[in-house]
Each structure stands twice: as structure tokens, then as C-alpha cells.
Amino acid sequence: MASVNKVTILGNLGREPEVRYTPSNMAIATVSIATTYKAKDREPETEWHRVVFFGRLAEIAGEYLKKGSSVYVEGRLRTQKWTDKNGVERYTTEIVADQMQMLGGKTSGGGAEPYDMPPAGESRPSSAAPKKPAPMMDDLDDDIPF
Numbered sequence: 001m002a003s004v005n006k007v008t009i010l011g012n013l014g015r016e017p018e019v020r021y022t023p024s025n026m027a028i029a030t031v032s033i034a035t036t037y038k039a040k041d042r043e044p045e046t047e048w049h050r051v052v053f054f055g056r057l058a059e060i061a062g063e064y065l066k067k068g069s070s071v072y073v074e075g076r077l078r079t080q081k082w083t084d085k086n087g088v089e090r091y092t093t094e095i096v097a098d099q100m101q102m103l104g105g106k107t108s109g110g111g112a113e114p115y116d117m118p119p120a121g122e123s124r125p126s127s128a129a130p131k132k133p134a135p136m137m138d139d140l141d142d143d144i145p146f
Contacts, residue, residue, distance in 0.1 A: 006075075009073050009095070010103070014033070017065050031051050031053075074100075080092050
């Protein structure tokens with residue numbers, strides 16, 4: 001039986017990205033993204049998501065994302081088990097991002113170009129341009145007769 005582990009969120013950064021590097025000099029960026037659900041006649045519910053970026057995507061996130069930035073992220077869920085200093089087993093669930101699109105204008109720290117992670121085992125040439133987004137409905141010619 002097939003399975004799917006796919007997450008899509010659109011929200012705002014709650015703090016500046018934290019970027020660190022592995023001994024092999026690979027960048028890892030961690031951010032917290034807030035999403036809000038608003039149902040009729042109910043108070044809004046805000047959910048916080050821990051998102052991790054790797055490689056070139058992490059470098060881009062660290063350079064361009066700022067607290068409050070709007071961002072669209074696609075990735076997969078990953079849960080890690082760890083033991084705290086008191087010996088208690090803990091779990092952390094996070095989104096491992098493989099695509100990011102910064103939203104908003106230059107004032108919000110975002111652009112409009114998506115950036116895809118290359119498939120595992122491949123690397124994107126540093127001169128490669130980000131993938132162009134699909135045209136939005138407003139961008140299409142208005143030849144529809146209704």
C-alpha cells in the first residue's frame with residue numbers, strides 16, 4: 001500500500017531564522033511559522049509549526065526571511081525522539097521543508113520566486129535560477145466569454 005507524507009502551510013514567521021552549519025558545512029535553518037484558523041462565530045486558533053530547511057534552501061531562509069515574513073512552505077512531517085537532561089523521553093514533530101516561497105513585497109522580507117530543493121543525492125548548480133511559479137488566474141488572458 002502506498003503512503004503520503006506531505007505538508008503545505010502558509011503563515012508568518014514568529015522569530016528570526018536560526019541558521020547553523022554541520023561539520024561538513026551544510027546549512028540548517030530552523031523557523032517557527034504561525035498559521036491561524038478562523039471559523040465562523042469562533043475565536044481564531046493559532047497553531048505554531050517548527051520548520052527545518054537544509055542546504056541552499058536554509059541559506060536563502062536565513063538571508064531573506066525575517067520575523068513577521070509571510071511564507072509558503074511544502075515539505076514532510078518528521079518526529080524525532082530524544083531524552084532530556086532529566087532522562088525523560090521527549091518527542092518533537094517538525095516540518096522538513098523541500099520548497100519555500102517568500103510572499104509579500106520587499107518590505108516584508110519576501111519575494112515571489114519559489115525555490116525547490118533538488119532530489120536527494122543531487123545538487124543544484126549555484127547559478128541555477130529558481131523555478132518560475134505557475135501563472136495565477138489574474139495573469140491569464142481574459143478570453144473566456146462568460
